[in-house]
Structure formats: structure tokens, C-alpha cells
Amino acid sequence: NPYAGLVSHLRASWLSGKTRPMEYRVAQLEALGRFLDDKKEEILEATELDMGKPSFEAFFSEILLCKNELNVTLNNLCHWMKDEHVDKNLVMQLDSAFIRKDPYGVVLIIAPWNYPIHLFLVPLIGAIAAGNCAIIKPSEISKNTERLVAETLSCYLDSVRSPSCPCLLFLGHGVPYPASHPPAPHIIYVQNLLPPHSASVPASWDAVGEDRWGAYKCVLRGGVTSELCAWLMLLGFLSAAPTVLADVLPSDPAMQEEIFGPILPIVVIANMDEAIEFINARPRPLAIYAFSCDSKIVNQVLERTSSGGFCGNDTLMQVTLTSLPFGGIGNSGLGKYHGKFTFDTFSHHRGCLHRNMGLETLNTPRYPPYTQQKLGLLTSTFEVKRRGTCTLL
Amino acid sequence: AGNAVVVKPSEVSENTARLVAELLPQYLDKDLYPVVTGGVPETTELLTQRFDHILYTGNSSVGRIVMAAAAKHLTPVTLELGGKSPCYIDKDCDLAVACRRITWGKYMNCGQTCIAPDYILSCEGPGLCPAAAVLILPFASAPTILTDVSPESKVMEEEIFGPVLPIVTVKSVEEAIEFINLREKPLALYVFSNNKQLIKRVISETSSGGVTGNDVIMHFFLSTLPFGGVGHSGMGAYHGKHSFETFSHRRACLIKDLKMESTNKMRYPPGSQKKVDWAKFFLLKRFNKARIGLFVLALLGLVAAVMIKVSFG
Numbered sequence: 001n002p003y004a005g006l007v008s009h010l011r012a013s014w015l016s017g018k019t020r021p022m023e024y025r026v027a028q029l030e031a032l033g034r035f036l037d038d039k040k041e042e043i044l045e046a047t048e049l050d051m052g053k054p055s056f057e058a059f060f061s062e063i064l065l066c067k068n069e070l071n072v073t074l075n076n077l078c079h080w081m082k083d084e085h086v087d088k089n090l091v092m093q094l095d096s097a098f099i100r101k102d103p104y105g106v107v108l109i110i111a112p113w114n115y116p117i118h119l120f121l122v123p124l125i126g127a128i129a130a131g132n133c134a135i136i137k138p139s140e141i142s143k144n145t146e147r148l149v150a151e152t153l154s155c156y157l158d159s160v161r162s163p164s165c166p167c168l169l170f171l172g173h174g175v176p177y178p179a180s181h182p183p184a185p186h187i188i189y190v191q192n193l194l195p196p197h198s199a200s201v202p203a204s205w206d207a208v209g210e211d212r213w214g215a216y217k218c219v220l221r222g223g224v225t226s227e228l229c230a231w232l233m234l235l236g237f238l239s240a241a242p243t244v245l246a247d248v249l250p251s252d253p254a255m256q257e258e259i260f261g262p263i264l265p266i267v268v269i270a271n272m273d274e275a276i277e278f279i280n281a282r283p284r285p286l287a288i289y290a291f292s293c294d295s296k297i298v299n300q301v302l303e304r305t306s307s308g309g310f311c312g313n314d315t316l317m318q319v320t321l322t323s324l325p326f327g328g329i330g331n332s333g334l335g336k337y338h339g340k341f342t343f344d345t346f347s348h349h350r351g352c353l354h355r356n357m358g359l360e361t362l363n364t365p366r367y368p369p370y371t372q373q374k375l376g377l378l379t380s381t382f383e384v385k386r387r388g389t390c391t392l393l
Numbered sequence: 394a395g396n397a398v399v400v401k402p403s404e405v406s407e408n409t410a411r412l413v414a415e416l417l418p419q420y421l422d423k424d425l426y427p428v429v430t431g432g433v434p435e436t437t438e439l440l441t442q443r444f445d446h447i448l449y450t451g452n453s454s455v456g457r458i459v460m461a462a463a464a465k466h467l468t469p470v471t472l473e474l475g476g477k478s479p480c481y482i483d484k485d486c487d488l489a490v491a492c493r494r495i496t497w498g499k500y501m502n503c504g505q506t507c508i509a510p511d512y513i514l515s516c517e518g519p520g521l522c523p524a525a526a527v528l529i530l531p532f533a534s535a536p537t538i539l540t541d542v543s544p545e546s547k548v549m550e551e552e553i554f555g556p557v558l559p560i561v562t563v564k565s566v567e568e569a570i571e572f573i574n575l576r577e578k579p580l581a582l583y584v585f586s587n588n589k590q591l592i593k594r595v596i597s598e599t600s601s602g603g604v605t606g607n608d609v610i611m612h613f614f615l616s617t618l619p620f621g622g623v624g625h626s627g628m629g630a631y632h633g634k635h636s637f638e639t640f641s642h643r644r645a646c647l648i649k650d651l652k653m654e655s656t657n658k659m660r661y662p663p664g665s666q667k668k669v670d671w672a673k674f675f676l677l678k679r680f681n682k683a684r685i686g687l688f689v690l691a692l693l694g695l696v697a698a699v700m701i702k703v704s705f706g
Contacts, residue, residue: 015574017598020597054662056662086615088617089614097618099619102600102623105624291651306642307644308644308645309644310644310645312648312649313650314649314657317647318645318647319645324645325643325645333467335469336643349621349630350601350603350604351619351620351630352603352605352606352612353605353611353618354604354607355605355607357490357587357607363608367493367497
């Protein structure tokens with residue numbers, strides 16, 4: 001195995017205790033900051049080459065959001081690393097009880113291609129902050145970014161790379177949308193040109209036909225689709241072929257798997273209850289979005305569904321807030337990170353109780369020979385009472 | 394935390410399993426908290442089903458099986474496993490008190506406690522024996538102390554789930570720390586010393602599920618401390634609020650207002666509302682099904698698109 005030697009070398013470095021002092025972790029994190037500053041242009045170029053990512057978007061997700069995570073971590077690391085003292089019961093009043101944040105050791109971060117810097121760097125920030133060593137495996141699909149990271153990152157970090165890892169963070173899947181298609185807005189009307197169940201379709205929709213260029217043109221009087229189409233035509237000038245699929249049925253191919261490209265199916269439903277039913281009949285998604293001027297509706301959708309995250313009246317924004325955990329549930333994933341959650345994900349929360357050697361007499365009730373009297377004493381000292389069970393006589 | 398739960402008690406504690414199966418449904422909603430009894434075949438079958446979280450308490454080998462079964466459904470797991478919980482006794486320590494506390498923890502439940510001190514690391518070596526011997530007498534079943542145990546011996550290979558306490562002699566705390574770190578991370582770690590700094594050092598230079606200093610087992614009884622393992626001794630934790638957290642999904646929620654859209658302008662691609670209005674104008678144009686009309690409109694749309702791109706792009 002080509003990596004066995006690498007990993008055992010890494011584990012030995014970790015066992016040396018090098019990554020434990022806060023100064024070391026801060027130095028590595030600051031180096032990551034310099035990496036983002038120095039290599040900003042190269043990163044924007046690489047992501048542009050890899051998938052045609054507009055530099056506006058690339059700067060926001062690959063540089064700005066990463067720097068935010070870095071700064072939140074650097075600002076708070078001292079506080080996060082501290083032992084967390086916990087409430088004690090009667091018996092342990094003279095003891096010291098705290099949660100120690102221990103690093104796991106050797107971490108493997110496997111990143112996807114769609115946000116190739118962000119999705120390895122943000123976990124890496126937390127892994128380093130928590131005191132681990134890490135192997136970074138960027139996606140081979142985003143070739144240019146992969147090369148950039150492989151060549152330059154080691155100049156900034158105490159270089160380590162690459163098997164048996166106690167903590168695994170898995171991200172992403174899918175194949176890249178071919179950015180090579182010529183940009184042209186497609187507006188496609190799917191299924192029957194005149195839906196037989198027209199009672200459930202808004203009267204503002206009319207079917208058309210095929211134009212010379214192989215794209216259906218959609219005619220609408222107004223409503224959701226036309227608004228979307230208008231914005232998409234605009235976006236079409238910047239990225240490849242944004243597409244809206246109107247009047248999609250649950251059995252359509254577009255509704256079977258995650259769409260990893262600029263295609264937006266619209267499913268017509270009668271009301272919110274049907275929408276909630278539709279969502280709950282399917283695997284739990286990574287995010288759910290609900291738009292309504294009525295906050296009760298937004299809350300209803302939130303209450304009656306389950307997802308990794310949720311945003312009302314907007315999309316994507318919940319992942320830009322470092323104080324919110326980012327992660328999935330069920331099929332959409334497990335665990336969470338961003339901000340302090342990354343630090344916690346890569347730390348073992350070790351329950352510690354430091355007792356007094358003296359006062360041994362207080363311990364006598366617990367030793368055999370067991371007596372009813374001792375049990376009574378133990379119960380009264382260990383017992384936690386349910387609140388509100390006191391009666392004032 | 395609001396979940397439905399299937400409870401699978403161990404078939405090894407037959408009577409308790411039977412009792413739980415009979416009584417629990419009389420107290421809890423049996424549609425939501427059923428009890429399933431059985432042995433390995435039944436548990437294996439049960440594990441093929443899809444759960445939203447599995448908590449298993451037991452040994453590492455079965456822990457692997459549970460995790461593998463859960464992986465098929467992407468089910469998160471909490472594994473409370475075991476290991477060899479070391480107990481270091483420093484030279485600077487009240488030996489009598491230490492031994493009493495250790496033997497209590499070791500021989501309770503006939504040594505069948507996952508966080509019982511598994512073995513002792515001590516500079517005293519066999520000298521420790523007399524102190525300990527006196528204290529184990531009140532415990533019922535054949536408590537045994539093994540002295541001068543070699544690290545390679547059989548008793549040092551697996552978790553001891555019985556009243557056998559090996560004592561391994563070490564020359565210093567450094568050697569003890571090295572000894573502990575060469576092995577799999579244990580569920581619990583114990584260190585006895587009057588020297589606070591030494592205890593801090595042992596905690597800092599080792600890793601374990603939990604720690605009790607100057608006593609054994611007691612960290613289990615404080616519900617504000619998370620109880621769980623690390624490495625081969627397990628993953629995840631519970632007790633107190635940690636149980637609630639373990640069985641909850643912390644869902645990130647951001648609720649925005651549909652108003653104040655002007656503040657969002659900066660994130661949209663370069664274009665004014667004008668561009669969108671042009672686009673909508675062409676999109677919303679009604680037309681008949683005549684092919685010619687369609688062609689003309691398509692051409693118009695294309696021209697408009699090019700014009701807009703050229704003038705604003």
C-alpha cells in the first residue's frame with residue numbers, strides 16, 4: 001500500500017505531541033490565511049479552468065468564506081480549547097469536573113470538485129484547530145485546483161499528507177456539468193404539450209412547439225416559471241445553459257437523482273400540505289427552502305419536515321453563517337461543521353473527574369459489606385430530584 | 394429527544410431481558426417503544442433494517458458489525474465499547490486509599506464493568522499486593538491479583554471482564570504514559586497521585602474516553618460529563634444532556650424576510666432590473682401555434698438576447 005508508510009510517519013509525528021500547543025495550531029492557521037492571500041489569483045484561475053466558475057462566485061466561496069472560518073477560529077481558539085467545567089452533584093462538590101477537548105489524531109479529508117478549495121479548507125481549519133494531523137485528498141476532477149493545492153499548500157503548512165484515520169469527513173459526489181456547452185438559455189416545456197389534467201395546471205400556461213434550435217419555447221402569462229425564466233435568461237449570459245423544466249412529474253428522470261447542474265424542475269402541487277407530503281415521501285435532503293410572506297407557512301414547513309438545514313425566504317445563505325452547523329441527516333449525511341462545530345467535530349470530548357485523595361470517609365457508604373443503611377445514605381447523596389416535587393407543608 | 398425506539402436487551406441477561414420485554418410495554422407506548430428479544434440471529438436480522446440512529450453498548454468486535462450494518466443505510470452510530478482501562482499509581486500517593494478505591498471499582502459486579510480499572514501500572518510492583526489483598530476480601534467471587542505481569546502476556550491482550558487484576562511494574566510515569574499510548578485508546582483512564590501536576594500531565598499526554606483522577610468509575614456518575622469512548626473504545630457519548638444531543642439532529646435554520654430585496658442586489662450577476670424586464674417582455678409574449686409565428690418569435694428572442702448581452706455585458 002503506497003500510503004501505509006506515509007500514514008505511519010504521520011502518526012509518529014502526531015504522537016510526538018507537536019500539534020498540541022496552541023501556538024503551533026495558530027501558526028498553521030495563520031499560514032493558511034497567507035495561502036489564501038498569496039494564492040488568491042491562482043485559486044480564481046484554477047477554479048475558472050476547472051469548471052468555469054465566475055471569479056465573483058469563486059472569490060466569495062473559495063476565499064471570503066474560508067477567511068471568515070479562519071478568523072472565527074483564530075478569534076476563539078483559546079476559548080474553545082479550554083477545559084469546559086461542568087455542574088457537579090453533591091458528592092463531587094470538592095472535585096474538579098470538566099470536559100477536555102482532545103484531538104483524535106490522524107484525520108483524512110476527502111473533498112469534492114464543486115467548491116474545491118472551500119470543501120477541504122474549512123474542515124482542515126477545524127481539524128488543525130482541534131490539534132490533529134490531516135491528510136488532504138482533493139478531487140482529481142477539479143484538476144487545476146488539485147495541482148495548485150498539491151504544489152503550493154505544503155509551502156505554507158508543516159507539510160504532511162495522506163491511511164487508518166479515526167475521523168472521516170465525507171463530502172460530495174456527482175460528475176461535473178460539462179462547462180464546454182455553448183451558453184444558450186434553454187426554456188423547456190416537458191411532457192404533454194397540453195396537459196390532460198389541465199385542471200391542476202394554472203391556466204396561464206400554454207404549450208408551444210419546437211423551434212429550430214431544438215429547444216422548446218415556453219409561453220407563460222406570468223407566475224413562477226416566467227419569473228424564473230427571466231432571471232435564467234440573464235444568468236445564461238454568464239454560465240452554461242440554465243434550464244427550467246416546467247410541469248415535471250414525480251416519475252420523471254429529473255426527479256430521481258440529485259441534479260448537479262443548472263436545471264430547475266418545477267413540480268405543481270395543490271397546496272402546502274401536498275408539498276410537505278411530497279417532501280416527506282422522499283429521502284431527507286441537505287437543505288429545504290420555503291418562500292412565503294406568511295411566516296406561519298414558513299414555520300409549518302420547518303416543523304413538519306426534516307432536512308440538514310433550512311432557509312426561509314432565501315437560498316444558500318444558511319451555510320454562510322459560521323454560527324450555524326452545516327451537515328445532513330439520513331441520506332444527506334451525518335455530522336456537522338463550520339465555525340466551532342468543525343473544532344468540535346474533530347475533537348474528542350473527554351469527560352474528566354479529578355477527585356480528592358482525602359476525605360475517604362465520605363466514600364465509606366459505597367464499599368461492601370453492603371447494608372441497607374449505606375444504601376440509604378448513598379441514595380440521599382447521589383439522588384437528583386425531579387424539580388417541583390417539593391411540597392410546602 | 395422525540396424519537397421512536399426499538400430496545401434490544403441482551404440475551405445473556407435472560408431474566409432481565411424477559412422482565413423488560415414484559416414490563417416496558419405496560420408503561421411506555423408500545424407502538425413507539427417496542428422491545429425485541431433474541432440472540433445473534435435476531436439481532437443480525439434487526440440490523441438489516443433501517444434506523445435513524447443506533448446506539449450499541451458491548452465489545453469492539455460486535456461494534457464493527459453494528460457499524461458495518463449501519464453504513465449500508467448511512468445510519469449514524471454511537472458505540473459504547475470497551476478496552477483495557479489502565480490505572481497508574483504514582484509513588485507519591487496514599488496507597489491504602491488508592492487500593493481501596495481501585496478494588497471497589499474492579500470487583501464491583503464481579504469485574505464485569507466496562508470502565509473497571511483493567512490493569513495497574515505501578516512503580517511499586519508486587520509491593521502493592523498486600524494493600525490490595527486486604528481490601529478484596531469482602532468481594533464475593535474469587536478476586537485475583539496477578540503481579541509482575543509481562544506486557545506480552547495473554548491477560549494483557551484483551552479486556553478483562555472478570556475479577557482479575559494484573560499489576561505491571563513500570564519505572565516512571567513516562568514509562569507508564571508510553572505503555573498506555575502504545576495500546577488502543579481505552580474507555581477510561583485512572584491515575585492516582587497527590588501531585589496535581591502529574592495528574593494533569595497524564596491526562597494531557599494520553600487519550601481515553603474519560604478520566605477519573607484519584608478514584609475509579611466516578612466520572613460515569615456525573616451526568617454533566619459526556620460518557621463515551623474514543624478510537625477502539627467507541628464513538629459518540631451520552632448521559633444527561635449529551636443523550637439528548639446524541640439523539641437529536643441540530644438543524645441549521647435561517648429565516649429571512651422577503652422584503653428589503655435591495656440589500657441583496659450586490660450578490661446577483663451584473664444586471665439591472667432592466668435586463669430582467671427585457672427578458673420577461675419577450676418571454677411573456679403570447680403567440681399562436683403557427684410555425685412561422687414561432688420561428689419569428691424565436692428569432693426575435695435570439696436577437697434580443699444578443700443585443701442585451703452586447704449592450705450590458
